[in-house]
Structures are given as C-alpha cells and as structure tokens.
Amino acid sequence: MRENLQFYIDGSWVEPAGNIVMDVINPADETVAGQVALGGPLDVDKAVAAARAAFQTFSQISVEERLALFDRIIAAYQLRAQDLAIAVSDEMGAPLWLAEQLQVTAGLAHIQIARAALAKYSFEHEMGTTEIVREPIGVCALITPWNWPLNQLTCKVAAALATGCTMVVKPSEVSPFSATIFTEIMHDAGVPAGVFNLVHGDGKGVGDALTGHPEVDLVSFTGSTPAGIQVARNAALTVKRVHQELGGKSPNILLPSADFPSAVAAGVAQMMLNSGQSCNAPSRMLVPFTRMDEVADLARTAAAQWVVGHPASNAKMGPVASEAQWRKIQNLIQVGIEEGATLITGGLGRPEGLDTGFYVQPTIFCNVTNDMTIAREEIFGPVLVIIGYADEADAVAIANDTVFGLAAYVQGEHAAAEAVARKLRAGQVTLNYADMDLAAPFGGYKQSGNGREWGEVAFGDFLETKAIVGFRRAV
Incomplete structure (x- = not known):
C-alpha cells in the first residue's frame, strides 16, 4: 500500500502539522490503494515561507542555470517513467497503455517544450528610450486535478521554473501518488531547496489557505468552474493574479x-x-x-x-x-x-x-x-x-x-x-x-477560465512587466 504521509517543504520530506489521513481508493476494484495525509493552514504557511525565501535567489539565476536544471529534471523523469505510469493507473484508473503512452509522455513533453522555449525566450526588449523587462511574478500556488495529473502538474511547474518563480503544489487528494513520485524526481534533479514544495490536502484545508495566502503572488488552478469561482473569491482579497483552466462542453x-x-x-x-x-x-x-x-x-x-x-x-x-x-x-x-x-x-x-x-x-x-x-x-x-x-x-x-x-x-x-x-x-x-x-496555447473563453497554459505563451502568466524609462544600454 502506498503511503503519502509526508510533505516536501524546503528541500526535505517533513511531517504534517496535523494528523488527518485519507484513504486513496483504487477505482478499478474499490480497494484501498494507499493513504495520503491532508494538510492545513500551518503546513501551507511553512511551504509558502520556504518558497518566499528561495525566490530571492532563484529569481536571479541565469537562463543557462535554469536550462541545466531542466536537463536534470528531464533525465530524472525518464528514469521514473514506469513508476509514474503505474501510479497513475492505481490512483485514477487509467489503463496501463494510456498511462504509459499519454499520461506520462504528456508530462515529459511539457517539460521538454518549456525547456526549448526558455532557450530562445527574450525577457527584455527596448521600446524607444524605455527598456521593457519581464520578471518572475514570485511565489505561485499550483493546484492540479485528478484526471490528467501529470499533464496539468508539469505544464504549470515547467512554466514557473522557466520564468524563475518558486512554488507550492497542491495535487488532488484523489490522485496523490504520481505527484509524490514527481516530487522525488524534482529532489533527485537537484532543484534548490524551497523552489518546489508539495503539500497534500483537500480544497478546504489546503486549497483555501493557499489561494488566500498574502505571500502567494499567483494562483494557477485547474478544476471545475464552481471551484474556480471560489478560488477567484479567495484570491481577490489580496489582489493576486489568478490563472484558471476550468470546465468545457466542447x-x-x-x-x-x-x-x-x-x-x-x-x-x-x-x-x-x-x-x-x-x-x-x-x-x-x-x-x-x-x-x-x-x-x-x-x-x-x-x-x-x-x-x-x-x-x-x-x-x-x-x-x-x-x-x-x-x-x-x-x-x-x-x-x-x-x-x-x-x-x-x-x-x-x-x-x-x-x-x-x-x-x-x-x-x-x-x-x-x-x-x-x-x-x-x-x-x-x-x-x-x-x-x-x-x-x-x-x-x-x-x-x-x-x-x-x-x-x-x-x-x-x-x-x-x-x-x-x-x-x-x-x-x-x-x-x-x-x-x-x-506547444500551442491552451485555455478557455467565458467560464472555461482565463490565461493560457502550455509552451512559450504560458510564460506570460508567470511574469510581471517592468518599464525602465530613460534606459541607456551600455555600449
């Protein structure tokens, strides 16, 4: 039985502040496939503080250093591909062929596409006597769903890393196994402490604390439209940016x-x-x-x-x-x-x-x-x-x-x-x-959300725009 009873905060696996544990049910046979600890506001506070501290240095590292980090993550992900496939199958019932050929490969593809986009992305350009600078927005809360757990996790994480942001991830409590393995991948790849943090939990215990947290600068949420409305309400109190990929009836x-x-x-x-x-x-x-x-x-x-x-x-x-x-x-x-x-x-x-x-x-x-x-x-x-x-x-x-x-x-x-x-x-x-x-932008009109994920266009949601007026480039 899989036990997901710790959280990953500031580069280490740590015990939750509370002791609430939920069974994870295998949808194929209704047996208990494992357990997951459900965090709360104290765990969120600790994770956000770690991300805030790490942002001071990670936001300043060079593109070359970020590219090298992506290369290590890609290599570590490939080593754990089969583990990820089995985890996805156990937690949300995907046939093994689907988990291997689509669920896991889509996750890897998002990391590779973001890496390629970062290699040619321009974070600065001149406009007359003004320099336009795109800078990382800060600490990001990444809330992911159970239906394509790796696809949605990696497309958010890759964009945040590429742009120099730090993050706290809350995967769905229905599908925690693959997120835990992905966290092990990030650790093995040498992601600096505090840059990537994971807190398991439900919407009430962790989601609300994250989306309303004053030290979170952006919320990227994938889920239902009613849940997205609640996320936007929570985030509005601190006027943080909200990026949402919600429902559809295509x-x-x-x-x-x-x-x-x-x-x-x-x-x-x-x-x-x-x-x-x-x-x-x-x-x-x-x-x-x-x-x-x-x-x-x-x-x-x-x-x-x-x-x-x-x-x-x-x-x-x-x-x-x-x-x-x-x-x-x-x-x-x-x-x-x-x-x-x-x-x-x-x-x-x-x-x-x-x-x-x-x-x-x-x-x-x-x-x-x-x-x-x-x-x-x-x-x-x-x-x-x-x-x-x-x-x-x-x-x-x-x-x-x-x-x-x-x-x-x-x-x-x-x-x-x-x-x-x-x-x-x-x-x-x-x-x-x-x-x-x-690599094409993905996101919706109307009640399907706002913002875009996937590829280079996704970077924009994780960046702030600064105008330096009267700029003179050194000759």
Missing part, C-alpha cells in the same frame, strides 16, 4: 463535406479516451439533421470498439476516477433519458461482468437538443451527445450557445472548416482531428 461540428464514417469514429474515440474525463473532450457532436440516423448508426458501431475493463488488462477504457464521479455520471445519464434524448448505446449501470469498480458504459445519445441538461452540463465521463443542425450558421450558433469555451473541433473541407473555426468562441479549435500540439 462542440465537434461535422460539416456536410466531412468524411462521416471516419469523422464519427474519431469523434467517438476522442470522447471515450481517458473514460471521457478530459475538460476538452468533444462532448457535443453537431451533425446535419438530415444525417442524424446515419451518424447514430456510425456512432453505435464506433462505441462498440471501446471495451471496458480493468486497467491492468490493457482494455481500451478503464473506470472513472471515483465513486462520486460515477454517481454524477449515472445521474446525468438518467436525466438524459428523462428529458427525451434517444439512447443509442450504453446507459445506466456498470458494463456486463464488471460488478466492482467505478466503470461506466460508453454511452451515446442522439436527437439531443442544446437546451437539454446533458448538452449544457459537463458530464466528465464517457457520454457523447449528438445534436442536429439546419445549416452552417445554425451549427455555429449551437456551438457557441454554452457558458464554456475551452475547445472546439471542426471536420470537413479544410477552407470551410477553417472559416467556421474563426467564428467559434473557444480557446483552442482543432481542424480535422489534427494531432495535439502541446
């Missing part, structure tokens, strides 16, 4: 020119990946009314390929991450049925033969209207809704008719798809299922 528009058999199959696949637990999942498939029956048949066939099973079996889909998540999904499937959507595959209850574990059937509804609950709320599970549209203008209107704006997808002839993409209110639009670009 449209996937299939234009008449799309290759429907491949477009539907790929859309179903992207929806079911990671058991539907992705904030940018294409959860609303928009298709011409005249092709609804054809698309329903194609989607049903595609969903049948997503066999659900234990993560160790290398099934295509594992469980969702927790009992609370499973119950939420079941409730929304029931609401979809009650509101009159047509259930074409999946539905309530576990898949046949899986009586234990938080498994959900790959579920698809068609003949959905955009005012239905399952078209409005983020389900965060393997549930796809198919909505009909009359023409392109109608498709764009439906796509934008949401409080979210994280991602969108368009399939069809390239010029037409690009024209539609420019009309969509979303932070990232993917055309014809192009490969994910982890």
Whole structure:
C-alpha cells in the first residue's frame, strides 16, 4: 500500500502539522490503494515561507542555470517513467497503455517544450528610450486535478521554473501518488531547496489557505468552474493574479463535406479516451439533421470498439476516477433519458461482468437538443451527445450557445472548416482531428477560465512587466 504521509517543504520530506489521513481508493476494484495525509493552514504557511525565501535567489539565476536544471529534471523523469505510469493507473484508473503512452509522455513533453522555449525566450526588449523587462511574478500556488495529473502538474511547474518563480503544489487528494513520485524526481534533479514544495490536502484545508495566502503572488488552478469561482473569491482579497483552466462542453461540428464514417469514429474515440474525463473532450457532436440516423448508426458501431475493463488488462477504457464521479455520471445519464434524448448505446449501470469498480458504459445519445441538461452540463465521463443542425450558421450558433469555451473541433473541407473555426468562441479549435500540439496555447473563453497554459505563451502568466524609462544600454 502506498503511503503519502509526508510533505516536501524546503528541500526535505517533513511531517504534517496535523494528523488527518485519507484513504486513496483504487477505482478499478474499490480497494484501498494507499493513504495520503491532508494538510492545513500551518503546513501551507511553512511551504509558502520556504518558497518566499528561495525566490530571492532563484529569481536571479541565469537562463543557462535554469536550462541545466531542466536537463536534470528531464533525465530524472525518464528514469521514473514506469513508476509514474503505474501510479497513475492505481490512483485514477487509467489503463496501463494510456498511462504509459499519454499520461506520462504528456508530462515529459511539457517539460521538454518549456525547456526549448526558455532557450530562445527574450525577457527584455527596448521600446524607444524605455527598456521593457519581464520578471518572475514570485511565489505561485499550483493546484492540479485528478484526471490528467501529470499533464496539468508539469505544464504549470515547467512554466514557473522557466520564468524563475518558486512554488507550492497542491495535487488532488484523489490522485496523490504520481505527484509524490514527481516530487522525488524534482529532489533527485537537484532543484534548490524551497523552489518546489508539495503539500497534500483537500480544497478546504489546503486549497483555501493557499489561494488566500498574502505571500502567494499567483494562483494557477485547474478544476471545475464552481471551484474556480471560489478560488477567484479567495484570491481577490489580496489582489493576486489568478490563472484558471476550468470546465468545457466542447462542440465537434461535422460539416456536410466531412468524411462521416471516419469523422464519427474519431469523434467517438476522442470522447471515450481517458473514460471521457478530459475538460476538452468533444462532448457535443453537431451533425446535419438530415444525417442524424446515419451518424447514430456510425456512432453505435464506433462505441462498440471501446471495451471496458480493468486497467491492468490493457482494455481500451478503464473506470472513472471515483465513486462520486460515477454517481454524477449515472445521474446525468438518467436525466438524459428523462428529458427525451434517444439512447443509442450504453446507459445506466456498470458494463456486463464488471460488478466492482467505478466503470461506466460508453454511452451515446442522439436527437439531443442544446437546451437539454446533458448538452449544457459537463458530464466528465464517457457520454457523447449528438445534436442536429439546419445549416452552417445554425451549427455555429449551437456551438457557441454554452457558458464554456475551452475547445472546439471542426471536420470537413479544410477552407470551410477553417472559416467556421474563426467564428467559434473557444480557446483552442482543432481542424480535422489534427494531432495535439502541446506547444500551442491552451485555455478557455467565458467560464472555461482565463490565461493560457502550455509552451512559450504560458510564460506570460508567470511574469510581471517592468518599464525602465530613460534606459541607456551600455555600449
């Protein structure tokens, strides 16, 4: 059993101030996979003080020194890749193939991309007689989710390190194992004491203390929109910068020119990946009314390929991450049925033969209207809704008719798809299922958040801008 009963503060593993311990449940079989200590305000105070002290020196080190640090972190991460994959599978139920090929590799890629961006990033430039200087913002609170635990952890940490910031990390208490191993990686790589600190805990005990802490300069939070609202309220009292990546209900528009058999199959696949637990999942498939029956048949066939099973079996889909998540999904499937959507595959209850574990059937509804609950709320599970549209203008209107704006997808002839993409209110639009670009800015419009993560653009959220007026460069 994994024990995560210490916190990493000022370069050492230390005992928590309190004695609250929570069981971590393996969602594949509902057994206790380990325990995690839940911290509180005293632990946060200690970690923030360490980060504040370390900022005085770390903010001043050269780019060359930071690049060397990135190289050591990359090497240490690669040595622990298999340990990370097993941890992710144990804590949130990702099939081992998914943990190895996507969860762990995405984390490494973010570190490598940030390192490459840092090597060519300019922190100063002249504007007439004024020098514009970009300086690290200070101590950062990094609060990460359970669905892509390494992806979200590393993209935040990499940007903070690249820009010379120090940090306190609070991973989700649902998925603490991979964060603990990542902390061991940071220690083994020789990250200076106090630059990276880890405090396990929940939102009430640690999250609130971090986001409201007067010595924290920036909060970077990934999670639900309601939780993001609470983070912003806490942070407002000290007027700190808040960067958030929140919920989504992303449209996937299939234009008449799309290759429907491949477009539907790929859309179903992207929806079911990671058991539907992705904030940018294409959860609303928009298709011409005249092709609804054809698309329903194609989607049903595609969903049948997503066999659900234990993560160790290398099934295509594992469980969702927790009992609370499973119950939420079941409730929304029931609401979809009650509101009159047509259930074409999946539905309530576990898949046949899986009586234990938080498994959900790959579920698809068609003949959905955009005012239905399952078209409005983020389900965060393997549930796809198919909505009909009359023409392109109608498709764009439906796509934008949401409080979210994280991602969108368009399939069809390239010029037409690009024209539609420019009309969509979303932070990232993917055309014809192009490969994910982890160097491209990622973040949302509207209630999907503010700020951008990934790659060079992410650096800006971790920097302050200083104007030195009357500057004269030495000759």
